[in-house]
Amino acid sequence: MPIYAYKCESCGHAKDVLQKVSDAPxxxxxxxxxxxxRKQLTAAGFQLKGTGWYVTDFRNSGSAATGAAAAGASSSAEASKPSAGDGGAASSATPCGASCACH
Structure with a gap:
């Protein structure tokens, strides 16, 4: 059943009412x-869920997959690097420190 927004033109009282479509206003x-x-004109609220919708499947076509592949490649490259003998040398080589999210 839809929810209709009503507002009084005299006092300004507003109320949302759950009614059948066939019910009299x-x-x-x-x-x-x-x-x-009187009934107010309102926008319908709905949400697209699941697959098969432009919002979930095609809006950012390729950019999310490309970003994930690049992140996987950089993490595997980091894992294959030999570690420095002293722990502080690796962090001093990066301009913003080892705890940043850009390296």
């Missing part, structure tokens, strides 16, 4: 009792 304001309670 409400007209009487629950706050002031005037017959100026």
């Amino acid at each position: 409400l007209t009487t304001c629950p706050a002031c009792g005037a017959d100026t309670f």
Whole structure:
């Protein structure tokens, strides 16, 4: 069942109401009792889940896979490097330190 937003044109009272599509619209304001309670025009809220949608499958086509492949290549290159004899020499060779995310 959809949720409809209503607002009173007299007092400004607003309320969201869960109604069937076939139900008659409400007209009487629950706050002031005037017959100026009207439906508001609102945007539908929905979320695309699963595969088969542009948002999940094709929006960044290739960039995520390329970025993941590059990250895997750099981590394997780091693993294959021989470690320095003293622990401080490797961190002093990088301009921003060994704990940064750019190396």
